[in-house]
Amino acid sequence: MTTPLPASIDETAKLLAGGRYVAERSLATVLYLALRLGRPLFLEGEAGVGKTEIAKVLAETLGRRLERLQCYEGLDVSSAVYEWNYARQMIEIRLAEAAGGADRARLGDDVFSSRFLIDRPILRALRDHGDAPPVLLIDELDRSDEPFEAYLLEVLSDFQVTIPEIGAIKAAKPPIVIITSNRTREIHDALKRRCLYHWVDYPDAARERAILAAKVPGIEDRLSREVVGFVQALRGLDLFKLPGVAETIDWAHALIALDRIVLDPATVNDTLGVLLKYQDDIARLRGSEAAQLLDKVKADLAAEKA
């Protein structure tokens, strides 16, 4: 069941909220523009701020298929776009021989036709899907290497791929393209130019609480405030890797699983590994610094209420 594209920024925000994604107005704006203008959306930001999630939510709420391409160094056309089915091709050649009088030119055309093509995510996303083209998620593009990035230029500007034996295959209706990057290297300007760009930031406290309310239903208001307050305070420190929204959600789940309704220093110490993923950071926080931070957060919350 496909839903029509949203017709305004408000509708876009509502659509995302329907998929339990709490979006900033700025993100709703850029997403609406991407849908409306049919342009790829390039999302950059730290790990765990919900870049990949946008594509998933979009596919789900719009009722489109999600074609996901996870990038890695050395990703090539045969695993990203298409591959020939060599086994079938060889059988076809043998069959033609057995039938006798294999015509070379005809056989060549026949064996390298789309019947023997194996579609990979990008080509699948460009195939005809009637009125509802899929969502194409190109995840962590910064992990791929420059040659693949260059290959994407044709895909992103014309929504077509060229197969030497067949010719260009063009999408009748362009897919919704979401590209994410953790910025472990800079993506070339030529590619960014073809996209709408958005830097996904850490949310502020109010929004993060709204995210927790949507993602961890049943969380007590007090715990939610303390969790968000603590994570926000952590983000103010000089840590090697700051906790993302994903970590906040994980932490809330962990605390609920442990039947905690308020934060106490011992619990924080025991569950720091859910929030922080580097030993140096954990060693630094564990003990007095975490306790101090927690005291400060609680004092701030008390002052807020008063």
Next chain:
Amino acid sequence: MVGRLADNVMHFVRALRAAGLPIGPGRTIEALRAVEAVGVGRREDFYWTLHATLVNRRDQRAVFDQAFHIFWKDPQLLEKMMSLLLPRLTSDELPNALDEASQRVKDALAPQPVPGPGEETAPSEIRVDAALTYSDRERLQDLDFEDMTAAEERAARRIIAQLRFPIEAVRTRRTRPDRRGRRIDLRASLRASLRTGGASIPLARRAVVTRHPPIVALCDISGSMERYSRMLLHFLHALTNDRDRVHSFVFGTRLTNVTRHLRHKDVDIALAKASKAVADWSGGTRIGKTLFDFNRLWSRRVMGQGPLVLLISDGLDQAAGEGLGEQMARLKRSCRRLIWLNPLLRYEGFEPKSMGVRAMLPHVDEFRPVHNLKSLAELANALGRERVRGESKRIAS
């Protein structure tokens, strides 16, 4: 669209362009289409609409933000400010450009005892011509950078510029057609087979493509390194222009990324740009703190693909090695190989006594001198022997 708004958007784009954002006409049209799609009901939406189309790097956001708030309050105001700013900017830039030019003009007009194209001459006792004589070259190789005269330094720079870096490549996951390759190329094999009517399948092969790993250079420019760091910057420039994927940083009390500056082909311009960007020339050193900054701010952006790290420093640390050990350990963990280049190693009796050196030594894969041309050339060769890990560690730690 209302003509007046379109005009204003265009003016706004022009203002952004003047402020240094690279925005082509294509994106202006894109911005107009986007504004049309969204409408101009809410100021916030208008802001993010323009942001989505005109900004494509995170660091452009601050400029955009300021420009937006000034411009859309009063379009004339920004223009006025720009026009006020412009003459000052140019008059600021101009003397520098003139300085650079005048040095070259001076150089060009200087009396030349040995006339010839592209030759540099020195007023001092040693005469250096473009093709150094063998004995001069020989002498220069062993001469410490610290003891070089201006002329010798110039000659040395020229030799550095000619250094080649045969860095050993690592295997990638990509392949290319190669008759002696180990993998079978099914696609090419089948095509070749069809050419002969499908009776036989002549095997085509592919081989794995290799590529040099990225290089990250961290160069100490504090007071104690003064005579070396200028020469080493020349070395970094040569390295940067020899290949892609080289990132260069300099540090004293602060860390500065000079990669973009050093990428300029002309070494004089590149170094002038780099030194303008650096605020802490020949000052103190806080190696621990700058490495911490590197690990925190840059590590994830430049260390992604397993680079070789060249750490160029004498290890003399103002903070007496405080926190240095952990930062070195982290640096070591995130790279392929960590090579420490230390000019003090030229002294035969060098012992790792200073706290800084002691904190750093256990974490490096290789420890080598860089005080003369010979050691630089040896380094260039050593970079090519990636597999022999830590083999030439001079001092056991």
